[in-house]
Amino acid sequence: MDKVDQSRVFVRVAEMESFIKAAHVLKLPRATVSAAIQHPDDLSKGHISVGYASDISSNESAWEYHLAGVEQALRLPSNIIVNNAENYIACCCAGLGLIQVPLFDVQHLIDSGQLVEVMSRYRPAPMDVSALYPDRRQRSLRLDVFIEWFEGLISPYLEQRLSRQNA
Numbered sequence: 001m002d003k004v005d006q007s008r009v010f011v012r013v014a015e016m017e018s019f020i021k022a023a024h025v026l027k028l029p030r031a032t033v034s035a036a037i038q039h040p041d042d043l044s045k046g047h048i049s050v051g052y053a054s055d056i057s058s059n060e061s062a063w064e065y066h067l068a069g070v071e072q073a074l075r076l077p078s079n080i081i082v083n084n085a086e087n088y089i090a091c092c093c094a095g096l097g098l099i100q101v102p103l104f105d106v107q108h109l110i111d112s113g114q115l116v117e118v119m120s121r122y123r124p125a126p127m128d129v130s131a132l133y134p135d136r137r138q139r140s141l142r143l144d145v146f147i148e149w150f151e152g153l154i155s156p157y158l159e160q161r162l163s164r165q166n167a
Contacts, residue, residue: 037118051081065122
């Protein structure tokens with residue numbers, strides 16, 4: 001259990017394979033697209049991204065990846081910036097640039113061949129899925145039951161996604 005601030009607490013429920021990089025396949029074979037962008041250095045060869053800026057910060061998010069065990073951040077040029085996941089994914093599907101997005105958001109598009117993962121060896125660290133609740137001296141039984149139910153509900157789903165991508 002970790003404190004967020006004086007009034008809220010969060011508890012880790014699961015771990016989600018974090019953000020993958022995805023590219024629109026266009027009319028090229030999937031293997032060609034994937035082979036063209038295998039390393040972060042490949043991104044400097046004229047590739048652009050779909051920019052993402054949250055409503056909170058309004059700053060375009062950098063791409064995160066691991067290189068030699070160290071978390072790195074990279075800013076890619078973009079021609080369009082969006083502020084929600086649906087438009088972000090739609091722009092990639094329309095061929096407007098590369099995206100970095102949680103796997104569960106695009107697994108069906110990868111499975112169907114519309115998108116292909118790039119730089120699969122350079123994923124950022126997995127992301128925690130947490131329950132956030134008001135701080136109380138004692139957690140209520142209802143909250144404990146809910147967290148246990150939610151953890152049981154989401155964990156197999158995330159594990160299933162992880163096993164599919166590692167296959």
